Amino acid sequence: MTKLRLPKAFELLLVWHGLLVGSYTIAYLTAEGAPVLHQFAGYSVLGLLAVRLTAALIAGVRPPWALPLPKASMWKNFGRKLAAGHFSALLGRTPFAPLSGLVILGTLVLVTLSGLAADWWEWEDLHEGLAESSLAVVLIHIAIVSFAPLLKRLNASRADAAATALPRNA
């Protein structure tokens, strides 16, 4: 019989991330023609951001709930490896990943607060402009965090293909 265990902090962060992506996607899709659903999804994003920022405030510098601030040492190591021609540094965790996460958090706070303000004042244009630009930020984040795993997988499949081709040629 499998034993149930409490989720770890990092797993909770992944669940939070999944819910944020879900809320953002629904909010984006309902922006044009379903205002009530758009508000529901938008308030969900706002609530999730409030949870994240509160958790970051409580956690301080302790991972994984601390704000994703790229450390200076991370930039130095990354720059040193690239300068030495070790492009394998791109396969590991680059400082661009936490940086893009931080930019997304900041952008989404602006988007949701402008959306909240648009409920009372004529701020729809500002909210729409910020929301459209937030999609670009999200796509850049996806590209950054997917790049390393996809490159690793590509390298692994190439290595597998070379290993299976070798005995035939030998």
Place this chain on the structure above:
Amino acid sequence: MFQKTLTLVLVGVLFMGIATLTYGTFYDKGFAASVTGMMGLGDDEHGEDGDDD
């Protein structure tokens, strides 16, 4: 880890989709209108301002 993150992202989208659909069914214009709204095909509110040109 990448696969776990991707799985939870899809679960999150599914969960929020169901939650929004449930909310729309009971507190907005019903199930069918909520589905079309979530597909981005709902009635455009901006069009109600008499934007004929």
